[in-house]
Every structure is written in structure tokens, then in C-alpha cells.
Amino acid sequence: MSKLEKDINGREYIFDEEKNMREYACCNLWIKEKLLSFNKYEGAAVEIFNKEVTEYFTFTPQFGRFEGFTDLFNYLEFWLKKNNILLSTVCITICELSALTYKINLDTMELCEEKERICGAESFTYVYREEEKTFFDKDKDEDVTFKEWGWYEVSEEYEEDTYEDIDPQF
Numbered sequence: 001m002s003k004l005e006k007d008i009n010g011r012e013y014i015f016d017e018e019k020n021m022r023e024y025a026c027c028n029l030w031i032k033e034k035l036l037s038f039n040k041y042e043g044a045a046v047e048i049f050n051k052e053v054t055e056y057f058t059f060t061p062q063f064g065r066f067e068g069f070t071d072l073f074n075y076l077e078f079w080l081k082k083n084n085i086l087l088s089t090v091c092i093t094i095c096e097l098s099a100l101t102y103k104i105n106l107d108t109m110e111l112c113e114e115k116e117r118i119c120g121a122e123s124f125t126y127v128y129r130e131e132e133k134t135f136f137d138k139d140k141d142e143d144v145t146f147k148e149w150g151w152y153e154v155s156e157e158y159e160e161d162t163y164e165d166i167d168p169q170f
Contacts, residue, residue, distance in 0.1 A: 009109050011062055025070055026061040029104065036063065036104040036111065041120060043100030044072055047093040053085065060100070064111050073151050087128035092151070095123040126151045 002014045013022040013029070022029040026042040029035070044059040061070045069075040072094065080087050099118035102111045130149050137144045 007109055009067060011067075011109075024062060027063070031106070034104055034106055035115065036102045038097070038100040040098050041096040043097040045095040045097060045117075045119065045123075046072070046076075048076070048079070048090050049093070050085075050090045053083075053090070055079075058097075058100070058114075058117075060102070060111060063102075063104075063109075076151075090128075091154070092126045093123050094126065096120040125154050127154050128152075 002016065004012050005015055006012055007022070011024060013024045015022055020031045022031070027036055027038040030037065038060065042061055046057055046059050048055040057065075059072050059075065060066055061072070062068070066075055069078070076092060077087060080090065096119075097117060098120050099116050101114070101116040103113050103115055104110070105112055128149065128151055130147050131152055132145060133148050134143050134145045136142070
């Protein structure tokens, strides 16, 4: 089995000699072609919005401005806190990409031009809110209810009624 190696930015990968390819956690780097291909549904087209802010970006885990992030929601929380925006005040629309490929500079490991982008079947909208959860406790022989904060998907009706003046650009 191949051993774990690190690139110039400290990202771990496994080198597949037969394919001449680096296998990262979220993508594959084809050395000869200088192409970075993100795994299915790892890359995403993202829109963060409320009445004051609208931000669009393509999530490229571990690369570009997302270096150090493999989880989109961790990055969203980081970005919102950095920009002093309360998590509970925004909606997030995510279109998971079934294909996302970039040319890459092998000397600097920086992303260059985007070569391919294929959207998944649909987009999902999330809000950060408190939800009530219930589970059955076998020891107490009863249902236990608690409240938990997190990112939860919202229905299309909620999205359209709340932010009908926003025009998503996907």
C-alpha cells in the first residue's frame, strides 16, 4: 500500500504511481494533465444571503481560500464569524457539484482556470436554528427531549416566502 505524503502546503495525499495521480481527501490531482478533480459532491456552489448581505462562491475543499477546510459547514461558520454575521440571520443555498475540475499550477499548488462544472440534481437551503430532538432512553424506558442548534434544511416554501426579493445566480 502507498504511504501518506504531504504536498508543499502540508496537505496529505497518497500517490498512485500507476495512474500518476495524487489522491487527496476530497479530490484527485492528475499530474501529467495538471488537473485537480474534486470528488463527486465535495465541491459546491454556495450562496450566503439575508437582507444585508449576499455572497457567492465555489467551495473547493482544501484548496484556494478553503485551505484547511474539508467540511463546508465548518467553513461557513468560520466565514460568518470572521465577518461578524450571526449564524441564525442568514440562509445558505448549496448546489452540490457532481463534477468540478480546475487546472492547477504544480509549482505553487494554486488553482487556475475552472475546466468543468456540473451541478447536482438540485439545490438545498439551510438555516441555523434550534430544533427539538426526541429519542427513546432504554434505561429510563421513556422518550427524552432536548433542544439542539445546527444547520437544518428548509422547505422551498419557507425560502420563497422569506427571501422572495433575492435572485439566486446559479
